[in-house]
Amino acid sequence: MRAFSQLLDGLVYTRSRNGKLDLIASYMRSAPDPDRGWALAALTGNLDLKAVKASTIAEMTRARVDPVLFEMSRDYVGDLAETVSLLWPKPVDQPSEIDDGSLTLSAMVDRLHATSRAAAPATLARMMDHLDASGRFALLKLATGGLRVGISARLAKAGFAQGFNLDVDEVEECWHALAPPYTALFAWAEGKSPRPDPAGTPFFRPFMLAHPLEAESVDLNHYAAEWKWDGIRIQIVGTPGETRLYSRAGDDITGSFPDIAQAFRHHAVLDGELLVKGEFQGGQNHGGAAASFNALQQRLGRKAVTAKMMDDYPAFVRLYDILLDADEDLRALPWEQRRTRLETTVPLLDPQRFDISALIEASDFETLADIRAGARDAAIEGVMLKRRDSPYVAGRKAALWYKWKRDPLTADCVMMYAQRGHGKRSSFYSDYTFGCWTEEGELLPVGKAYSGFTDEELKWLDRFVRGNTVNRFGPVREVEKSLVLEVAFDSIHESKRHKSGLAMRFPRIARIRCDKPVHEADTVEGLRRLVI
Amino acid sequence: MPHWIEPHPTGIYVRPANAWIDPSVPQERALVTHGHADHARGGHGHVWATEETLAIMALRYGTASGTAVPYGEEIRMNGVTISYVPAGHVLGSAQIVLSHAGERVVVTGDYKRRPDPSCKAFEPVPCDIFVTEATFGLPVFRHPDTGSEVDRLLAALHANPYRCVLVGAYALGKAQRLICELRARGHHDPIHIHGALERMCALYQQFGVDLGDLRLATGLPAKEMRGRIVVSPPSALNDRWSRRLPDPITAMASGWMRVRQRARQRNVELPLVISDHADWDELTDTIREVAPSETWITHGREEALLHWCMTHQFHARALALVGREDEDEG
Numbered sequence: 001m002r003a004f005s006q007l008l009d010g011l012v013y014t015r016s017r018n019g020k021l022d023l024i025a026s027y028m029r030s031a032p033d034p035d036r037g038w039a040l041a042a043l044t045g046n047l048d049l050k051a052v053k054a055s056t057i058a059e060m061t062r063a064r065v066d067p068v069l070f071e072m073s074r075d076y077v078g079d080l081a082e083t084v085s086l087l088w089p090k091p092v093d094q095p096s097e098i099d100d101g102s103l104t105l106s107a108m109v110d111r112l113h114a115t116s117r118a119a120a121p122a123t124l125a126r127m128m129d130h131l132d133a134s135g136r137f138a139l140l141k142l143a144t145g146g147l148r149v150g151i152s153a154r155l156a157k158a159g160f161a162q163g164f165n166l167d168v169d170e171v172e173e174c175w176h177a178l179a180p181p182y183t184a185l186f187a188w189a190e191g192k193s194p195r196p197d198p199a200g201t202p203f204f205r206p207f208m209l210a211h212p213l214e215a216e217s218v219d220l221n222h223y224a225a226e227w228k229w230d231g232i233r234i235q236i237v238g239t240p241g242e243t244r245l246y247s248r249a250g251d252d253i254t255g256s257f258p259d260i261a262q263a264f265r266h267h268a269v270l271d272g273e274l275l276v277k278g279e280f281q282g283g284q285n286h287g288g289a290a291a292s293f294n295a296l297q298q299r300l301g302r303k304a305v306t307a308k309m310m311d312d313y314p315a316f317v318r319l320y321d322i323l324l325d326a327d328e329d330l331r332a333l334p335w336e337q338r339r340t341r342l343e344t345t346v347p348l349l350d351p352q353r354f355d356i357s358a359l360i361e362a363s364d365f366e367t368l369a370d371i372r373a374g375a376r377d378a379a380i381e382g383v384m385l386k387r388r389d390s391p392y393v394a395g396r397k398a399a400l401w402y403k404w405k406r407d408p409l410t411a412d413c414v415m416m417y418a419q420r421g422h423g424k425r426s427s428f429y430s431d432y433t434f435g436c437w438t439e440e441g442e443l444l445p446v447g448k449a450y451s452g453f454t455d456e457e458l459k460w461l462d463r464f465v466r467g468n469t470v471n472r473f474g475p476v477r478e479v480e481k482s483l484v485l486e487v488a489f490d491s492i493h494e495s496k497r498h499k500s501g502l503a504m505r506f507p508r509i510a511r512i513r514c515d516k517p518v519h520e521a522d523t524v525e526g527l528r529r530l531v532i
Numbered sequence: 533m534p535h536w537i538e539p540h541p542t543g544i545y546v547r548p549a550n551a552w553i554d555p556s557v558p559q560e561r562a563l564v565t566h567g568h569a570d571h572a573r574g575g576h577g578h579v580w581a582t583e584e585t586l587a588i589m590a591l592r593y594g595t596a597s598g599t600a601v602p603y604g605e606e607i608r609m610n611g612v613t614i615s616y617v618p619a620g621h622v623l624g625s626a627q628i629v630l631s632h633a634g635e636r637v638v639v640t641g642d643y644k645r646r647p648d649p650s651c652k653a654f655e656p657v658p659c660d661i662f663v664t665e666a667t668f669g670l671p672v673f674r675h676p677d678t679g680s681e682v683d684r685l686l687a688a689l690h691a692n693p694y695r696c697v698l699v700g701a702y703a704l705g706k707a708q709r710l711i712c713e714l715r716a717r718g719h720h721d722p723i724h725i726h727g728a729l730e731r732m733c734a735l736y737q738q739f740g741v742d743l744g745d746l747r748l749a750t751g752l753p754a755k756e757m758r759g760r761i762v763v764s765p766p767s768a769l770n771d772r773w774s775r776r777l778p779d780p781i782t783a784m785a786s787g788w789m790r791v792r793q794r795a796r797q798r799n800v801e802l803p804l805v806i807s808d809h810a811d812w813d814e815l816t817d818t819i820r821e822v823a824p825s826e827t828w829i830t831h832g833r834e835e836a837l838l839h840w841c842m843t844h845q846f847h848a849r850a851l852a853l854v855g856r857e858d859e860d861e862g
Contacts, residue, residue, distance in 0.1 A: 006537055012792050013801050065671065066843060073672045086672035086790060137792075191848045427797065519559055 001131060003031050003101045004039050005138035010328045020151060037181025044143050045155035045251075046180055049112045052120055052143040054080055057441075060121035060128075064089060075300040075475050078420060081140035085133050099132040105142075107179070112143055134473040138183025153249065164189035169206070169394060174204030176250070194220065202237040202244040204252075205269060205323055205331075206394035208403035210384060218367040218402065224335070225368055228294045228403055228507070229318055230381040230490075232300070235319065238266045245274075256299065259310045262316060262354040268345060269324035272317040273357070275379060290318070290379035293491075293505055318357045319346060322458040323392055331392040337504055338392065366375040373405065381490065382406045395488075408488040409530055410510055411522045412435065415483045418465040419476050421450060428458055429465035429477065432509070434485055436500070437523045443481060444500040444524055451509030452488065462513070484513040484521050492530050500524050502531070534634050536612075537661070539828065539851040544639060544663065546630060549609035551580070553628055553639050556853070561568075563614065564589070565641025566625035567704055580607070582616055584739055588704065591731055603652065619643040620654030621808050622705030623736055627736075629657050634856025635637035638822065639663040644807065645814040646678065649712040650705070650741050665853035666832035667809040668787050675787055675811040681804045682713045688781055688802050696757045697802065700766035700778035702728050705808050707763050708723060708736045710785050711743045712768075713806075714761065724757065726764035726773070754778040770799055787811065816840055 010023045020435070024043070028036050039504045041047040048458060061070055061084050070087070077083040090096055108127060115123040128136050141147045149297060154168075157175065161168040166189060175197035178185050200448065208410065236244040240359040245254045254261050257274065276299060278291025291313075298313045299351070322342040323331050330338050346356045364366035372383050382405035390400040413434035419428035431450040435443040453461060471478035488510035495503030538545045543555035544630040551561040552656065558575035565571050565581075567588030572581070574593030583600040590596070598739055606615045611633075616626035621642040628639045633839055645654050668675075692795030701707040707729050714723065722737065722745040725733060749762045758778050768774060769782055788794045792812045795803035810818065815837060819827055825850040829837050834850040841848035 013795060015799065015801065050766055053621065066839070068839050069671050072833070072839070073670050076670055076833070077672055078793065083672060086674070087670075089671075097674070425793075430817055444833065 001103050001105055001135045001138065002101065003027065004035065004105050005099070005131075005134040007039070008141065008147070009134050009147055010139050011151055017155070020155065020236065021159045021162050024151075025154060025163035028160050028163040031105075033183055033186055034181035037183060037186060038105050038109045038142075040156065040160055040182055040185075041180035042147055043151065043159075045147075046153075047109070049143055049242050052112060053055060054144060056117070056120045056124065057081070057084055057140060057144070057222045060084075061184065061349070063121065063191065064125070075420075077203040081144065082137055082273040085136035085140055088128050088133075088136055090129050094129050097132050099135045100130050103127055103130045103135075104230050108139060108142070109181075110261070110414065120220075156449075160189070170195075172394075173203070174198045176252075200239065200241065201314055202242060204235060204237065204246040204250040207233060207235065207248055207270070207271065208321075208392050208394065208401065210403040211396055213385065213402040213404040218385055220362060220365060221367065222387060222389075223402075224339075224388055225362060225385070225525065226320070226357050226384050227360065227375070228378050228382045229273040229275060229357065229385045230379050231273040231290070231296050231318075234272055234274040234317060235323075236260070236267055236268075236270045236272065238264050238265055238270075240267055241312050256305055257315055258305065259314055260353060265347060265348045266345070267326045268322060270319050270342075270345075271321040271323060272319040272354075274317055275415055276313045276315055278379065290316075290377075293379070293493075316353045316355065318355055320357050321392060334389040334391065335386050335466070337389045341370070361477040372406070374405070380406070406490070408490055408510075409492065410486055410488050411446075411530075412516060412520070412528055413446060413487050413511060414481050414518050414521045415464075415479055415485055416445055416481060417444060417476050417478050418461075426464045427459075428472070430462070431456055432485065433485060436521060436527055437519075439523070445498055446500045446502050446524065446527060447487065447504040447507045449485075449487060449509050451506040452510055453512070457509075457512060483520055485509050486511040486513050492527060494531060500527075502527055533736045537630065537637055538835050539853070540711070541852060541854070544851075547623070548632060549612040549630075550615070552607060554641065558854050560793075563628050565619065565628055565639065566621055567592070568622070568642065571641055580614070582626050583625040585626070587735055587739070588624060588732075591735055615658055617655050618652035620648060620651060623708070623739060623741065623811055625705075627652060627654075627657065629659070637661040637663065637852075638824075640665055642667065642809055643818075644810045645818065646675070647699065648808070648838045649716055650709040650736065656818060656821045658822050661825050661826045661828060662819065662822050663828040663830060664815065664837075665668060665809065665833045666812050666815060666820065666829045666837040668807065669815055669829070669833035671812045671836070671838035673787060673790055673811045674813060675790070675805050675807050678806055679717065679832075680813060681785075681806050682710075682717050685761070685783060685802065686714070686717060686719060688748055688783070689759065691780060694760050695779045695781055696760045696762055697776055697783055698762045698764060698769065698777060699804070700769040700782075700784040700786075700798075700800075701763055702786075702808075703765045706744060706785055706806070708733060708741060709763075709808065710763065710806065712741065715742070715744050719761070720744060720748045721760065724752075724762040725758055726750075726762070726768050728765050729763060749777075766798070817845055819846075 007027045009025055011020055073087050074083045097401060112121055127139055157169045157171050158215050161171050172195045177196050184196045188195045233248045237244050243261045244252055245257055245261055248252050275290040276295040295313055321347055322338050325341055343369040362371055387400050413436055415432050416435045417433040418429040418433040421428055423517040433445050433448045435445045438444055465477055465479055469477045470480055487507050489504040489507040493503050493504045498502055536547050542557050544553040551563050552559040553563045554565055554571040555562050560577035562576040563580045564585055567585045567815055568719045572589050579598040580601050585600045586600055588659050601616045603616055603618055613631040615629045617629055619625040619627045619641055621644060631636045636659040640655050643654050643666050701710050711723055724747050726749055733746055737743055774780055779801055782800050783802035783804055784798060784800045785804040785806040789803035789805045827846055829840050830853050838848050838850050
């Protein structure tokens, strides 16, 4: 466990990407099987130990630590796993703050896999007693599956690839044919066996992404335009045996959308936008009715989905691109040719669940700008510009695809509550709830934002919160209603989640308006008029 | 609570002696526990403190009227007997022990219990009222063994012969202690110091603390600084000043380094948990040891220590003193 806990510590403190890659590469080369496979699973977010939830850790801790001191510590440190790793009191007969070396990473994974939810707190506690603070941190992070040490799955794979002089894209291609602890992968990496063959099993291909458009205009002879739909990007991988759905990060989300997966009976890999059907938006102009992102949110992040959910929020996919037609890889073809192939494929699919993202016809860029400005559909985020000869390549490649988002809306709101952030920001009050005025002169919360400001502005906001606190509710501080924040957001919708009945899409702090008196902030009624 | 000693936001007032302990605003008569700026302010009429603390104050604020009180010696002020007992925090740091009307009050200032080669060790004094700090008053703060932290520093230094290790350490106390600890672990190479540490290190040496071969970090080519330890105040760590150093490994010696995100916020690559304050176990063990009938908590994470006292049958209250530094000191 020490090698792994030191790797995690190193990843936390190392600033440079190359430094992190070196750490991962050297660990992957030197750690034994199957420890390193479990470590790779944890770093890529593929280790799911269902017995351990945050509540398990809290329960285990309260059995040994004064609950009040525990809560105070947690409020101070911010991160649950770190809090518990630091304050864990070992029994008097255990060597204090020393990892006694008796617990290997794979033994730990085996025990957690074998334990029941009821026995989990005791199992975990016994393991905690053998570790030092770093080891306890690693154990708790692993056990809950969310490492949050500032590295992405992609970086972990790149580190692994570097350790064995492999191409990371090659690793990516066979990745989804594998399962933890990846013994076949390590055997291939060390030249002991051939590359694991992903054929026959559905697996994820890295998405092609777009740069924000910064140029004044582009030549529409070279670029095709289509709407940028505000759903979630999805890859449909259909094989003769089964169909799987992947999110942008390569997570398998088939379980959340069985309606889509079951309706897709085709041997192909398609790229599209997952949306929920709406009643009134979009209409025929844009190619079919899609509801706002708000409706889609009802379906996201659910491991099990009920028939009612599927009825109330019927999902469909608006298709952008085709990567593979049966076993034929189309990714090297120019976009125009892939588009033709897509247009012949879509009519073969269930029209209730799949349609094609329509192209926008515009004679020149100015016309396109007018069309974009006139689009008031809630499900449209902006316009995509795709080079007509672009191959389908992983990641963001310059000058191939551009996203041209709609200008954000703004409102002047009053800061009401603040909460400490997580991770790097755990000592800053960086999450702000803000409100607008009702007709009765009351402030009602309309949203929450934790981005948009610079580091300097964050320091200023943090000082403001600390100096203007009027009430504390656990980690939340209520502040003097004296600061106006200009909030930018992509769109606003009706929502039952907030008392104001409104919910913003992607709100962020655009400006701190120290100059503006609070009574001049916007009203809830004014915001409601922006609902589309 | 006795009527002769009063906590105020600006310090603790000893009524019969007409004197303030560690006042945060200028007072005619001040009793000062130690030389850190949040306890020792300039501008007082007359100061009673240890000889070392007076020297530190003179260095910072220029000479002022002061009476040196040797450790263990008793002075009297209008019926109050006062003595200064080592607090183990920094050079010259003292707990102020006051006796009056059959009651004894101990004001710790800042203190720690573990060994420190640069100052005298804390001596527990049984008392009726114990006025304690609580900088690290949360059970997440358990400082590891100092020797093993210093060894980590030396290991990083030896593993990177083309780099240097730049350690941020508070200018009064932590910097000198760290240098002493390095010497005690057999590191006798020259240690380079930031200009802001020069006079304080010289003062320690005048009082007989051996810091070995110290050199200023300024004016040397980067090449000559490879493989060297450089000590600077924490504020200089990510400053332009450090850019001339050869690819420094940024370290920081502080009790706050126990919390990962604290280290990350400062862009520290090598966090060293070395503190001049009592950790949670030291705080609670000390309260048990001096067994006061009442504990007053001056500054830090007072809520948690207050809760601990209540659940362990120690009567306690939190004083809200202004101006006590906290966030970046250590």
